[in-house]
Each structure stands twice: as C-alpha cells, then as structure tokens.
Amino acid sequence: MLKRLNNYGPGVIVTAAFIGPGTITACTLAGAQYGYVLLWALVFATVATIILQEMSARVGIVTQKGLGEVINHSLHDSIWKWPLFALIIVAICIGNAAYEAGNLVGAALGIEAITNPNKWIFRGSIIALTAIGAVILMQGTYRQIERILITLVCVMALAFIVTFFLVKPDLTQLFKGLVMPAIPEGSLLTVIALIGTTVVPYNLFLHASTAKSHWSKPEDIPKARSDTIVSIGLGGLIAILVTSTAAASIFTFGLSVNNALDMAVIFEPTFGSLSKYLLGIGLFSAGLSSVITAPLATGYVISEILQLKGDVNSKSFRLITISIVVIGAVLSMADVKPIQIIILAQFANGLLLPIIAMFLLYAMNNRQLLGRHANTKWSNFLGFSVLIFTAVLGVRLIAKALGLY
Numbered sequence: 448m449l450k451r452l453n454n455y456g457p458g459v460i461v462t463a464a465f466i467g468p469g470t471i472t473a474c475t476l477a478g479a480q481y482g483y484v485l486l487w488a489l490v491f492a493t494v495a496t497i498i499l500q501e502m503s504a505r506v507g508i509v510t511q512k513g514l515g516e517v518i519n520h521s522l523h524d525s526i527w528k529w530p531l532f533a534l535i536i537v538a539i540c541i542g543n544a545a546y547e548a549g550n551l552v553g554a555a556l557g558i559e560a561i562t563n564p565n566k567w568i569f570r571g572s573i574i575a576l577t578a579i580g581a582v583i584l585m586q587g588t589y590r591q592i593e594r595i596l597i598t599l600v601c602v603m604a605l606a607f608i609v610t611f612f613l614v615k616p617d618l619t620q621l622f623k624g625l626v627m628p629a630i631p632e633g634s635l636l637t638v639i640a641l642i643g644t645t646v647v648p649y650n651l652f653l654h655a656s657t658a659k660s661h662w663s664k665p666e667d668i669p670k671a672r673s674d675t676i677v678s679i680g681l682g683g684l685i686a687i688l689v690t691s692t693a694a695a696s697i698f699t700f701g702l703s704v705n706n707a708l709d710m711a712v713i714f715e716p717t718f719g720s721l722s723k724y725l726l727g728i729g730l731f732s733a734g735l736s737s738v739i740t741a742p743l744a745t746g747y748v749i750s751e752i753l754q755l756k757g758d759v760n761s762k763s764f765r766l767i768t769i770s771i772v773v774i775g776a777v778l779s780m781a782d783v784k785p786i787q788i789i790i791l792a793q794f795a796n797g798l799l800l801p802i803i804a805m806f807l808l809y810a811m812n813n814r815q816l817l818g819r820h821a822n823t824k825w826s827n828f829l830g831f832s833v834l835i836f837t838a839v840l841g842v843r844l845i846a847k848a849l850g851l852y
C-alpha cells in the first residue's frame with residue numbers, strides 16, 4: 448500500500464495548485480447563481496487538464512528537463528525567445544504574486560470561518576500563514592513539500608466530501624448538470640472562470656519539473672499517467688462537490704453569497720455547526736496548499752527560462768519563492784486590492800495559455816526529443832482540440848481584461 452502511495456505526488460501538487468481560494472470561490476458562485484447547470488464545464492476542464500498535464504509530465508520524465516528548459520532549447524537564438532520569456536515573467540511572476548495575496552487571504556478566511564470574524568485574528572492568521580509557507584519553502588526538500596501538499600489535498604477532499612453529503616444534493620439534477628452542457632443567459636463568463644481556474648499555464652511548467660524530480664526513467668510513464676488521472680480527477684471532483692454543495696443550499700434557498708466564507712456562515716443555522724467547520728477547514732487547506740504551490744511554480748519557471756543552476760534547495764530558487772510569498776503577504780496585510788495586477792495577469796495568462804500549449808504539443812511531436820514516447824495521432828487529436836478551445840478561452844479572457852466583453 449505504501450509503495451503504491453509513493454507513485455503519487457506531482458499530479459497532487461498540480462491539484463493543490465489549481466484548487467485554491469479562487470477556484471473555491473468561482474465554484475461557490477457558480478453553484479449559488481446557476482445551481483447544477485454548469486457542472487459540465489468542470490468535467491470538461493478536468494479532462495482538458497488531464498490531457499495537457501499528462502503530456503507535460505511525459506516531457507519531464509523522458510527529457511529530465513523542465514518545460515522552461517525545453518522551450519529555451521527549442522527557440523535557440525530565435526527573435527521570439529525574449530518576448531515570450533517577458534510574457535511568461537509578467538503572466539506567472541507578477542500574476543502569482545497577486546494570486547499569493549488571494550491565497551493567504553483565502554486561508555485566513557478559512558480560519559475566520561472556524562473562529563469569529565475579527566481584524567486581529569485575520570491579520571494574525573496572515574502572519575502565521577506567511578511564516579508557515581516561508582519555512583516550508585526554505586527548509587523543505589522536494590519530497591517533504593510533496594508529502595505536505597498530499598496531506599493538505601486529502602484533508603481538503605475529506606472536508607468537502609462530508610459537507611456535500613450533509614446538504615443532501617439533488618442527485619438527478621446533479622447528474623443532468625454533469626452530462627448535459629448548457630449556458631444559461633448571463634453565465635458565459637462564469638463558465639470561462641470555471642475552466643480558466645482549472646486549465647492554467649504555470650501548472651504545465653510545474654508538472655514537468657516535479658515529474659522529473661519524482662521519476663527518472665521512461666518506464667515510469669505509466670505511474671505518472673496514473674498519478675495525473677487520479678490526482679487531477681480528485682481535484683475536479685472537489686470542484687464539482689463545492690459547486691453542488693452551493694447549488695443544494697444557497698441556490699435552492701434563494702440566498703446570496705460573495706465567497707465561500709459567506710457560505711460557511713449561512714450553513715451553520717441550517718445544517719449545523721459541523722458544516723461550518725468543515726467548510727472552514729476545506730477553505731484553509733485550499734489556501735495553504737496554494738500558498739506553497741504558487742511560489743514553487745514561479746521558482747521552477749524563472750530558474751528554467753533563465754537557466755539558473757540548482758534545484759529547490761538552491762539559493763536562487765529559494766530567493767524567488769520567498770519573494771513571491773513576501774510580496775503576497777505585503778499586498779494582503781496592506782489591504783491593497785491587487786485588482787489591476789490580477790487583470791494584467793489574466794490578460795497575459797489568456798495570451799500565454801494557448802502559446803504554451805502549442806509549444807508543449809510541438810515538443811510532444813519531436814521524436815528526436817521523446818523517441819517512441821512522442822504523441823500518437825489520438826493524443827494529438829485530443830491535444831489540438833484542447834489547444835483550439837484554450838485559444839478561444841484566451842481571447843475571451845483578454846477581452847474581459849480589456850473590458851471589451
């Protein structure tokens with residue numbers, strides 16, 4: 448059993464990265480506003496994520512290089528090299544610093560849900576969470592960080608599973624929402640948000656880098672594939688559970704919420720204090736896991752595209768990760784709403800996602816690079832289908848960031 452569990456890790460880290468406070472909030476609002484109708488979008492997002500992340504893990508295992516290194520090598524002296532790297536830095540570094548503030552705030556809101564909302568508890572929680580994240584990133588080895596994130600994802604999953612059963616959702620409507628795509632009037636941006644918080648470009652970098660740290664030979668690809676399917680499938684399940692929980696309670700009772708903390712407050716008189724604590728624990732776990740993964744992903748990306756030597760224990764890598772944590776903490780403690788930064792990050796990520804997916808597919812068809820582990824025709828069909836959709840999604844995100852849609 449223990450040997451089988453050792454096969455899991457990089458996929459769980461990706462799940463910890465995309466199931467953060469932003470995803471929990473997007474799922475809560477989707478369920479509260481539209482009931483079970485948009486669950487199909489989460490199914491699509493989960494499948495699309497599995498397709499791209501499996502390719503990313505395969506690149507890392509076979510080449511023993513991160514995706515940033517592969518892109519750097521592929522471009523050589525191309526005139527597009529530095530413009531692309533500048534886009535990556537804007538989208539991932541600046542964006543993740545802003546998202547880190549949201550992750551810290553989200554985890555602190557989870558603590559507030561369990562205690563009583565209080566300015567000093569909130570700020571104390573931010574300080575404590577910043578310290579915990581910094582210590583883990585500064586002192587932890589890759590394997591230690593991996594185990595911490597696996598634990599947090601398991602706690603998160605358990606909390607949301609139990610909450611789901613407490614509210615007793617309508618299983619017929621739930622199943623219908625999963626298998627029958629529908630976009631009610633006014634819900635298109637919510638659909639984009641659900642997919643956009645799941646299929647994210649920096650996780651492609653993160654997965655390749657963690658896969659090469661976890662596995663060392665092509666024979667391990669089946670293990671990596673299993674890890675990807677199970678772990679990201681679990682992440683998709685968590686998102687579906689959160690959406691369904693909001694649909695079964697807030698939507699059914701015609702209530703209004705702005706975030707998952709509001710849902711926790713509403714739950715207590717209706718479903719008992721246990722539901723409030725479970726939601727608080729789930730939100731805290733989601734926030735803390737993302738507090739760790741956002742800087743971790745940034746460290747991998749910058750180290751690879753700038754060809755900095757060393758691993759997670761190197762000084763340069765740790766300096767990058769701690770910088771993201773500190774900037775996030777300053778933004779959250781200063782009550783600064785990093786809306787403009789997040790809009791800039793959304794714009795860059797909307798442009799970056801199809802570009803990185805295109806480079807990934809290019810690498811997956813390079814037989815000199817991957818040999819017999821290159822993409823099959825079926826893999827290419829699935830990959831290009833996701834690429835086309837992410838390109839459309841990218842245009843929508845850019846239009847939204849510019850206020851054109």
